Amino acid sequence: MTPARRTAPVAPVTPLTAPVEDYLKAIYDLEQGGDPATTNALAERLTLAPASVSGMVRRLASQGLLEHEPYRGARLTADGRIAALRTLRRHRVLESYLATVLGVPWDDVHAEAEQLEHAASDTLIDRMARALGDPLFDPHGAPIPTRDGVVDETRHRTLADFPVGTRGTVMSVSDKDPVMLRYLGELELRPGAMVHVQARAPYDGPIDVMVGGVLRQIGPVAARAVRIAAAL
Template structure:
């Protein structure tokens, strides 16, 4: 049996997976370095190490892609991260804008036994507080057609699938506007300064969503 990956390898695998979860362009070493906040030379060495373990495919100066084995391990850590976020919100009183960094630490420490207990206690949730699908224990993960709210045309109607958790301030702003995963939205106007939408059954009331927020919201296509 292969050795369990180190926390650093888990972070790399999760980052490579997450980069293409919501768009199709593969990740490059320079982008990987930026996302992880490490030097390009460190990425080069780690990618070589992961390639030697059969976790990624990479050619010099080219994109980094997960192998089947790498994807399996990436989904395992993604599952831990998203279940922990869900547990922190539902059971520990955290806000959805507070859980990402906490889960980044705990995902490397939680045993499979504890993770199974958390999943069972939560009722086998399908999505985390931000709408990201939680991989099943067998590695399967749900998906559906989507587009960014920032790219939706006037008149588009859909359901919010997912909101990026990278900017806590955006999460707080959206929470105040009653916009979250599952919200039904209708795009009423698109301009360089904002995307105007109606939300749910708000009787025609409009909400102006900033470009940054619109670029962090995925809706059904």
């Protein structure tokens, strides 16, 4: 008799629609903060009316992809999490492939991947990943889930919360806003860059940080888009 084995994640019977995949991905992301994803936060993230989100969340819950306590927020079930990670893998492999192989500018890859992630087959994504040597991180430093839904969920501190006087390495930058991404690129704040936080003005003020030997002042909004690990 074959030994017992965890059932591997399997493609769902009815493939998920693009909107559904977008909801699940957004909920996964919001949940990373620890709290359930609220209707309003989802509506803002997806630029939809809260009423629309309310309806969709109820539908997804009835399909077993979410647990939803009305007025409290939504959490992914195990199934929902698997689906979200499948989409996240597609997204991040696509970002990596487009940037590395096809030379798509790093502030454009997010938007392009956002469309393609709903259309590419799993085996195509695997081919792309293999062509890249199965990378563990995408061009923005975000970890790429494996085929089996394993992903590094370490939450690094943002540059805005990083203790003054400390050195660290940029681990990731948010890929959501291309303008922001271009700005961070100009500041050399890319994954792998070494930084040294010199000072932070009070009341959410600007932060003085050494990047590549240059002292920069960066605002709190941009700082929150950059995640740092302390240097050993």
